[in-house]
Amino acid sequence: MVRKNEFITVAEELFLETGFENTSIDDIVKRMDVAKGLFYHYFDTKEDLLTAIVERLLDEIKSSIELAMEKKGLTAIERFKELTPSNSGISDRSKMIVSLFHKERNQAFHHLVEERASEFLIPAVERIIRQGVDEGIFQTKYPRETAIAWMTMLGSVGKSAPNEPTPEQLLQMNAARLELSERMLGAKPGTLDELLRRPFSGVSDKACQR
Amino acid sequence: MVRKNEFITVAEELFLETGFENTSIDDIVKRMDVAKGLFYHYFDTKEDLLTAIVERLLDEIKSSIELAMEKKGLTAIERFKELTPSNSGISDRSKMIVSLFHKERNQAFHHLVEERASEFLIPAVERIIRQGVDEGIFQTKYPRETAIAWMTMLGSVGKSAPNEPTPEQLLQMNAARLELSERMLGAKPGTLDELLRRPFSGVSDKACQR
Amino acid sequence: MVRKNEFITVAEELFLETGFENTSIDDIVKRMDVAKGLFYHYFDTKEDLLTAIVERLLDEIKSSIELAMEKKGLTAIERFKELTPSNSGISDRSKMIVSLFHKERNQAFHHLVEERASEFLIPAVERIIRQGVDEGIFQTKYPRETAIAWMTMLGSVGKSAPNEPTPEQLLQMNAARLELSERMLGAKPGTLDELLRRPFSGVSDKACQR
Amino acid sequence: MVRKNEFITVAEELFLETGFENTSIDDIVKRMDVAKGLFYHYFDTKEDLLTAIVERLLDEIKSSIELAMEKKGLTAIERFKELTPSNSGISDRSKMIVSLFHKERNQAFHHLVEERASEFLIPAVERIIRQGVDEGIFQTKYPRETAIAWMTMLGSVGKSAPNEPTPEQLLQMNAARLELSERMLGAKPGTLDELLRRPFSGVSDKACQR
DNA sequence: GATGAATGAGAATTCATTCAT
DNA sequence: TATGAATGAATTCTCATTCAT
Numbered sequence: 001m002v003r004k005n006e007f008i009t010v011a012e013e014l015f016l017e018t019g020f021e022n023t024s025i026d027d028i029v030k031r032m033d034v035a036k037g038l039f040y041h042y043f044d045t046k047e048d049l050l051t052a053i054v055e056r057l058l059d060e061i062k063s064s065i066e067l068a069m070e071k072k073g074l075t076a077i078e079r080f081k082e083l084t085p086s087n088s089g090i091s092d093r094s095k096m097i098v099s100l101f102h103k104e105r106n107q108a109f110h111h112l113v114e115e116r117a118s119e120f121l122i123p124a125v126e127r128i129i130r131q132g133v134d135e136g137i138f139q140t141k142y143p144r145e146t147a148i149a150w151m152t153m154l155g156s157v158g159k160s161a162p163n164e165p166t167p168e169q170l171l172q173m174n175a176a177r178l179e180l181s182e183r184m185l186g187a188k189p190g191t192l193d194e195l196l197r198r199p200f201s202g203v204s205d206k207a208c209q210r
Numbered sequence: 211m212v213r214k215n216e217f218i219t220v221a222e223e224l225f226l227e228t229g230f231e232n233t234s235i236d237d238i239v240k241r242m243d244v245a246k247g248l249f250y251h252y253f254d255t256k257e258d259l260l261t262a263i264v265e266r267l268l269d270e271i272k273s274s275i276e277l278a279m280e281k282k283g284l285t286a287i288e289r290f291k292e293l294t295p296s297n298s299g300i301s302d303r304s305k306m307i308v309s310l311f312h313k314e315r316n317q318a319f320h321h322l323v324e325e326r327a328s329e330f331l332i333p334a335v336e337r338i339i340r341q342g343v344d345e346g347i348f349q350t351k352y353p354r355e356t357a358i359a360w361m362t363m364l365g366s367v368g369k370s371a372p373n374e375p376t377p378e379q380l381l382q383m384n385a386a387r388l389e390l391s392e393r394m395l396g397a398k399p400g401t402l403d404e405l406l407r408r409p410f411s412g413v414s415d416k417a418c419q420r
Numbered sequence: 421m422v423r424k425n426e427f428i429t430v431a432e433e434l435f436l437e438t439g440f441e442n443t444s445i446d447d448i449v450k451r452m453d454v455a456k457g458l459f460y461h462y463f464d465t466k467e468d469l470l471t472a473i474v475e476r477l478l479d480e481i482k483s484s485i486e487l488a489m490e491k492k493g494l495t496a497i498e499r500f501k502e503l504t505p506s507n508s509g510i511s512d513r514s515k516m517i518v519s520l521f522h523k524e525r526n527q528a529f530h531h532l533v534e535e536r537a538s539e540f541l542i543p544a545v546e547r548i549i550r551q552g553v554d555e556g557i558f559q560t561k562y563p564r565e566t567a568i569a570w571m572t573m574l575g576s577v578g579k580s581a582p583n584e585p586t587p588e589q590l591l592q593m594n595a596a597r598l599e600l601s602e603r604m605l606g607a608k609p610g611t612l613d614e615l616l617r618r619p620f621s622g623v624s625d626k627a628c629q630r
Numbered sequence: 631m632v633r634k635n636e637f638i639t640v641a642e643e644l645f646l647e648t649g650f651e652n653t654s655i656d657d658i659v660k661r662m663d664v665a666k667g668l669f670y671h672y673f674d675t676k677e678d679l680l681t682a683i684v685e686r687l688l689d690e691i692k693s694s695i696e697l698a699m700e701k702k703g704l705t706a707i708e709r710f711k712e713l714t715p716s717n718s719g720i721s722d723r724s725k726m727i728v729s730l731f732h733k734e735r736n737q738a739f740h741h742l743v744e745e746r747a748s749e750f751l752i753p754a755v756e757r758i759i760r761q762g763v764d765e766g767i768f769q770t771k772y773p774r775e776t777a778i779a780w781m782t783m784l785g786s787v788g789k790s791a792p793n794e795p796t797p798e799q800l801l802q803m804n805a806a807r808l809e810l811s812e813r814m815l816g817a818k819p820g821t822l823d824e825l826l827r828r829p830f831s832g833v834s835d836k837a838c839q840r
Numbered sequence: 841g842a843t844g845a846a847t848g849a850g851a852a853t854t855c856a857t858t859c860a861t
Numbered sequence: 862t863a864t865g866a867a868t869g870a871a872t873t874c875t876c877a878t879t880c881a882t
Contacts, residue, residue, distance in 0.1 A: 003841080003842095021231040021232075022231075024875075024876055024877080025876075025877065025878085026875095026876075026877095034842075034843085035842060035843040035844050036843085036844065036845095036877095036878090037842065037843055037844065037845095037879085037880080038841075038842055038843075039878095040877090040878065040879075040880095041841070041842070044878095045877080045878085046876095046877065046878095122370075140389065141385070141386075141389065142382070142385065142386035142389060142390070144370050144386075145367050145370045145382070145383060145386030145387070145390070146386065146390065147370075148366055148367065148369055148370045149363045149366050149367050149386075149390050152362050152363060152366035153359045153362060153363055153366075156358055156359050156362035156363075157355050157358065157359050160354050160355045160357075160358045160359075172352070172355070173355060175351070175352065176351075176352035176354075176355030176356065176359075177355075179350070179351065179352060180352075180355070180356065180359055180394055183393040183394055183396070184390055184393055184394060186393070213866080213867095234850080234851060234852080235851080235852065235853085236850085236851080236852095244867075244868085245867060245868040245869055246852095246853090246868085246869070247853095247854085247855080247867070247868055247869065247870095248866075248867055248868075249853095250852090250853065250854075250855090251865085251866065251867070251868095252866095254853095255852080255853080256851095256852070256853095423845075423846095441651040441652075442651075444871075444872060444873085445872075445873065445874085446871085446872075446873095454846075454847085455846060455847045455848055456847085456848075456873095456874090457846070457847055457848065457849095457874095457875085457876080458845075458846055458847075459874095460873095460874065460875075460876095461844085461845065461846070461847095462845095464874095465873080465874080466872095466873070466874090538789075560809070561805075561806075561809065562802070562805065562806035562809060562810075564790050564806075565787050565790045565802070565803060565806030565807075565810070566806065566810065567790075568786055568787065568789055568790045569783045569786050569787050569806075569810055572782055572783060572786035573779045573782060573783055573786075576778055576779050576782035576783075577775050577778065577779050579778055580752075580774050580775045580777075580778045592772070592775070593775060595771070595772065596771075596772035596774075596775030596776065596779075597775070599770070599771065599772060600772075600775070600776065600779055600814055603813040603814055603816070604810055604813055604814065606813070633862080654854075654855060654856080655855075655856065655857085656854095656855075656856095664863075664864085665863060665864040665865055666856095666857090666864085666865065666866095667858090667859080667863065667864055667865065667866095668862075668863055668864075669857095670856090670857070670858075670859095671862070671863070674857095675856080675857080676855095676856065676857095842882100843881100843882080844880100844881105844882100845879105845880090845881090845882105846878105846879080846880085846881100847877105847878080847879075847880100848876100848877100848878095849875105849876095849877100850874105850875085850876095851873100851874080851875070851876100852872100852873090852874085852875100853871105853872080853873085853874100854870105854871085854872075854873100855869100855870095855871090855872100856868105856869100856870100856871105857867105857868080857869100858866105858867080858868075859865100859866090859867085859868100860864100860865105860866090860867100861863100861864080861865100861866105
């Protein structure tokens with residue numbers, strides 16, 4: 001089981017680096033320094049491995065989301081902060097899920113994850129938006145659509161800057177994200193200040209550049 | 211030249227259907243019913259073909275964008291309508307470029323197009339936003355970031371509905387797009403009504419479903 | 421390792437028979453009756469195989485030359501005899517190296533071997549010539565040039581006779597080789613009698629005919 | 631006919647540069663800037679072209695050799711000088727024949743030429759050696775074998791020096807060639823001085839280096 | 841659990857050659 | 862003479878997968 005997980009970990013790295021199609025079983029076993037046969041001891045096909053990666057990733061996201069959503073007595077803003085990777089117990093690796101949302105590097109992987117992750121993340125965001133509407137800090141008639149559009153926006157803004165953005169450009173980008181977030185969620189200016197001070201940044205900016 | 215274009219057309223179809231990596235030269239020549247050698251009469255490598263596809267696509271987009279941007283005396287809203295595929299003379303095929311913006315089905319293709327298309331589309335959108343700000347109908351301090359975030363949003367909202375959306379869901383989606391657009395651009399409610407009545411829809415919804 | 425060596429052996433045969441360019445991987449695996457993939461299990465490219473052949477060949481030559489050169493107390497003539505394939509422990513296959521010296525059947529192979537073999541063989545011959553000069557049986561001011569010219573001559577003379585030489589022609593050739601050798605090395609007539617009685621003959625004549 | 635000859639000239643260049651196998655018909659027509667079809671208007675196959683090159687080359691050598699051999703009243707030494715490319719009317723291009731003798735760059739070409747050139751060159755050299763023996767300046771019992779060995783030696787000595795030989799090395803090489811030549815032909819020291827002062831050098835040294 | 845030899849289908853690419861115009 | 866589109870077999874190389882040990 002520990003060995004199987006090692007395969008998943010290494011393959012995840014490689015798939016992310018090079019893409020699913022461009023990573024061969026040979027690449028994987030070479031990096032692990034084991035024989036090729038061992039791979040087929042644990043997995044039936046290459047596709048099978050992809051599924052396993054996604055499954056594990058989703059489990060992590062799912063449970064960390066559930067953890068954040070189950071906490072009692074949080075405001076919508078606090079709950080968002082709870083969802084934010086750096087605050088939540090979400091593992092470092094699965095932070096990448098958000099970045100994957102905008103990674104065009106590889107088909108199969110991205111496709112699968114995006115499809116499945118929406119099942120958890122988007123509904124959670126949608127629920128928090130509804131909560132915020134109830135609390136009166138957000139205002140929108142379309143929480144579902146806003147959820148997905150907002151998540152997407154957070155990633156896309158990072159693409160407006162060059163690969164090596166200057167500090168000023170980073171500030172500008174964050175300010176834009178803040179303004180756009182408040183507008184999309186229908187929040188009063190300043191409401192999201194604290195949430196987006198350095199919001200999703202470790203993730204979205206560096207990761208989304210490429 | 212006509213034959214070379216046929217290659218580009220057929221390959222574009224196949225790459226979009228199956229992805230670049232999953233389409234073999236054999237697939238292409240089989241669909242065209244020519245010998246494999248003919249492919250290499252016109253192209254040096256498979257990569258070369260991809261470049262040719264993108265080049266042709268970009269030419270179409272570029273010229274249709276230029277056409278729309280050069281018209282005199284248009285308001286920002288009118289200019290957006292001019293950019294809209296259904297209104298402009300842009301060919302049906304190159305409408306797909308917008309959808310490609312959010313198509314993660316295939317790396318190389320998407321990557322190339324996105325990178326290059328941004329050179330034309332995003333700056334054009336940014337310019338129109340600035341014009342709108344000058345005209346007083348839009349209001350934002352971040353036209354650049356808003357341009358990219360807005361374009362992205364238009365595509366992403368389509369993912370909130372299932373593959374075969376009901377008429378009600380389509381209406382809902384459009385309404386959400388309208389509200390989000392007005393908010394992002396800082397426009398008064400109703401301002402974009404006419405623009406987004408059925409706007410970009412042929413493109414983003416069907417095309418983005420996959 | 422045994423299988424890899426089998427590849428080297430079979431490829432060596434085929435390359436010598438047909439030439440490097442005219443031998444396909446298919447030819448090799450067909451003669452070995454294995455799958456094509458196995459070839460690439462052991463070698464990265466066809467070029468890689470060529471290198472391996474040459475490497476193995478050179479190792480054999482090198483060690484057999486070193487063996488001959490390290491023996492103590494031999495006269496120059498004795499040392500030449502020691503170098504002679506038929507006398508030394510040099511494997512049958514690598515005898516061909518001398519013949520390769522004049523085999524123009526194929527570029528890459530010949531080129532590589534010639535270039536690398538000179539590093540060992542020519543210097544050894546040069547050293548022995550110098551020793552012979554010291555011993556007073558040879559006489560030349562140009563041991564280096566004589567070494568290479570002599571080696572070349574031994575091979576080239578074989579080409580003076582037709583493909584299927586009569587015994588008389590063989591005798592004539594050997595006599596010519598003897599006279600020319602003694603003249604080139606500056607040795608008294610008869611000095612090399614014993615050395616060239618049947619000298620290098622198995623190699624140069626048959627092998628050089630083609 | 632002029633066009634056909636152009637093909638032969640260009641192909642000869644390319645075959646010498648890159649080798650027969652590594653030169654494609656495409657390479658040839660591209661350098662001539664004509665259509666591929668034209669090639670097949672003049673030649674049946676690629677092999678056919680090779681034959682034509684060799685034929686033309688041999689015709690040139692043959693006639694220039696015949697010219698040199700038919701002259702009346704020359705001594706052996708004078709006749710050798712007549713054979714020497716720089717002295718004889720042999721065309722610049724066909725000088726290369728001598729160098730080809732030691733060019734390992736390409737199989738088929740070299741093979742063909744060597745085989746056929748021997749028919750003319752070696753017998754001519756042999757005849758001159760016999761004449762020299764009659765004149766008493768040479769002395770050998772094996773004119774035939776000496777002819778081929780001598781021609782080969784002249785080329786091989788060039789390989790004793792590095793690719794960019796110093797003037798001293800060139801002098802040394804020439805001195806070695808002189809000594810070896812006199813010994814092989816059984817000539818008194820100094821006899822060949824004039825002949826080999828700068829003998830075959832333009833050809834053998836530069837050309838044989840590679 | 842673990843090894844790595846072995847398979848074989850299929851991919852991209854090359855190239856001599858044909859042929860209608 | 863001359864063009865260049867078209868062919869298709871051959872070639873190198875890749876890689877997921879199997880299997881005996």
